[in-house]
Amino acid sequence: VVVSKAAMIVNQLSKKEASRRALMQSPQIVAAVVRTMQSTSDLDTARCTTSILHNLSHHREGLLSIFKSGGIPALVRMLSSPVESVLFYAITTLHNLLLYQEGAKMAVRLADGLQKMVPLLNKNNPKFLAITTDCLQLLAYGNQESKLIILANGGPQALVQIMRSYNYEKLLWTTSRVLKVLSVCPSNKPAIVEAGGMQALGKHLTSSSPRLVQNCLWTLRNLSDVAxxxxxxxxxxxxxxxxxxxxxxxxxxxxxxxxxxxxxxxxxxxxxxxxxxxxxxxxxxxxxxxxxxxxxxxxxxxxxxxxxxxxxxxxxxxxxxxxxxxxxxxxxxxxxxxxxxxxxxxxxxxxxxxxxxxxxxxxxxAVIPRLVQLLVKAHQDAQRHVAAGTQQPYTDGVKMEEIVEGCTGALHILARDPMNRMEIFRLNTIPLFVQLLYSPVENIQRVAAGVLCELAQDKEAADAIDAEGASAPLMELLHSRNEGTATYAAAVLFRISEDKNPDYRKRVSVELTNSLFKHDPAAWEAVSI
Missing domain, CATH: 1.25.10.10 (Leucine-rich Repeat Variant)
Structure with missing residues (x-):
């Protein structure tokens, strides 16, 4: 009874400016309040003591005295209280500590504060939820371990549910901030998406609150690669x-x-x-x-x-x-x-x-000259590393071989047009395309054979392909595991051989038949007879 009365008196004192100052400057009183708060089983005493700390937490000096008196683990313990007002005082005081007191974040984490806070997301008081979500954001920002604790305690599902159920702007904004922080964590991303996070965030893209829209947009962008x-x-x-x-x-x-x-x-x-x-x-x-x-x-x-x-x-x-x-x-x-x-x-x-x-x-x-220019540059860069025996580097995350493949593939499709074919041929590209047939990259072989297949429709280009010594690599590519490559190679060889002597044509024909039936020995036998 004495403790309860004392707590009520100190609570009254903590509401007035002058006496509040005196309390903050007395470490013994603050320590006694903290001790009483966590040891009492009386609900009124619990309410009074959390209220005292809440009143002190509006001042820097008060925050420091709570922090030094071991107030953080005690306040975290109060988050299990069945009394709404105790919960509100405790979470608000912790929020003020997290915002303004150095060392508070670490202390809350060490006291398992996150494990206590995440279940509070199932409460239904919007103002209380806004403070709780803001605490989560302060603890999770830049701290991977905190993000994983939120995940392990069902945080993503509860946060998405808030975005789905409420229209109080401040709560939606604080919740979207937590989701934004979690949306850069590879473990949280799929959990948010599976909980319906994309749809819940999308619901607010037409909100009249620019800060809410901005958070939802960034979060959607961060999540979208797993959605x-x-x-x-x-x-x-x-x-x-x-x-x-x-x-x-x-x-x-x-x-x-x-x-x-x-x-x-x-x-x-x-x-x-x-x-x-x-x-x-x-x-x-x-x-x-x-x-x-x-x-x-x-x-x-x-x-x-x-x-x-x-x-x-x-x-x-x-x-x-x-x-x-x-x-x-x-x-x-x-x-x-x-x-x-x-x-x-x-x-x-x-x-x-x-x-x-x-x-x-x-x-x-003028897309064709530009593609050819890029192709030549990328090929030279790639070859330089092959010659030096060095690992092909990424330039801004792109390998030069990807540019070679891309340019050749684009020229392959462009070469379907007769005017384009002529332009590609005139830019003296055939020696390079033939060289690419020797590439160790299967996709580059395929697009090179593909572009040669288109170019070989014109007699002048077919002769140039032949003169460049393409037959040898093309014969090899007939046996490629890639069906597309083998088919293109066959078509080029066929076009090259059209006006050749009968012996050459026969050799090509045998080679073609041999390769095309290699997967079907019975069909090959039938042809042989």
Whole structure:
């Protein structure tokens, strides 16, 4: 009873400025309050003592005295209290300590504060939840172990549930901040996505609170690379396409990055974005972005995805041309653009070339000389390392062999057009393509054989291929495990041999038959007879 009365008196004193100052300056009293708080079984005493610490925590001096008196482990213990007011005082005091007291974060972690805080996310008082989520953000930011503890205690599911259930802006903002911090953690990402995080965050993209929208956008972008198989994102995708008209660099960076990831290997998403005028919006974004590669690279990647392997891919390929995108896209091949952007652009150009109507505008934009120039440069760089016996380095995360493969693959598709074939041939590319047949990289062999296959349709080019000594490597490639490579090699050899003497043609014919039937001995026997 005495302790209870004393606690009530000190609580009254802590509410007045002058007496509060005196209390803060008395370590013995603060220590006694902390001791009483954690040893009492009386609910009123618990409420009074947490209230005292809460009142002291509004001053730096008070925070220091609580910290020095071992107040943090004691307050963490109070987070198990069944009394709402005790919980509120305890979490608010801890929040003030985390914000302003040096060493508090470490002390809360050591006292297993996170394990106590995460279950509190199931409470239903929005103001209490806003403070609790802010504590989680302060503890998780820059601390991997804390992120994993939040995960182990079911944090992602509870946080997503809050985003789904409430409309109190401050709570949504603090919760989205925690999710943003967790969204860069490889272990938390799939848990947030599986809990329906993409859909819950997408719900707030049209909020009138710019800070909430910004957090949701960044979090969506961070999560999007593990969300490519998620259903129910149609609304999010449409909003992201609309966001591309923003003038805010952060909004554009997030919207393009998320669209790029969500359209990767997902036919349904590609079709939806294409049908939602995504191609037009992405081209306008590229035109407005100038030299901001954080925007142009994901925008180009998204266009590359939209122009390939889905029912509306052809519509997307045409749409790029109809929205005057081709000259701007070809311009991105110019250095000093970074290699990741150049690589993505080469892939997009290859896809655009699949549409015959794009050949003339691509040629007018002088894409062929630029691709050949890049191919020669990348090949020389790659060869230099082969000659020196050094490991092929990555330049900004891109290997030069990837550029060689990309350029050759794009030229292969462009060479389907007779005018383009002529231009590629005139640029004296055949010696290089023949050299690439010897590449140790299977995909480079395939695209090199592919482009030679197109060029060999013209007699002059076929003769040049033959004169370059292509027959030997092509004969080898007939036995390639890659069916595409073997087929291209066979076609080139066939075209080269058309006006050769009968002996040569017979040798090629035997070699072709031999290789084409190698997987079917019975068929080979039948032909031999």
């Amino acid at each position: 490519t198989k998620q259903e129910g994102l149609d609304g999010v995708l449409k909003i992201l396409v609309n966001q591309l008209s923003s003038d805010d660099v952060n909004v554009l960076t997030c919207a393009t990055g998320t669209l790029s990831n969500l359209t990767c290997n997902n036919s349904k998403n590609k079709t939806l974005v294409t049908q939602s005028n995504g191609v037009e919006a992405l081209i306008h974004t590229i035109l407005r972005a100038g030299d901001k590669e954080d925007i142009t690279e994901p925008a180009v990647c998204a266009l590359r995805h939209l122009t390939s392997r889905h029912p509306e891919a052809e519509m997307a390929q045409n749409s790029v041309r109809l929205n005057y995108g081709i000259p701007a896209i070809v311009k991105l091949l110019n250095q000093p653009n970074q290699w990741p952007l150049v690589k993505a652009t080469i892939g997009l150009i290859r896809n655009l070339a699949l549409c015959p109507a794009n050949h003339a505008p691509l040629q007018e934009a």
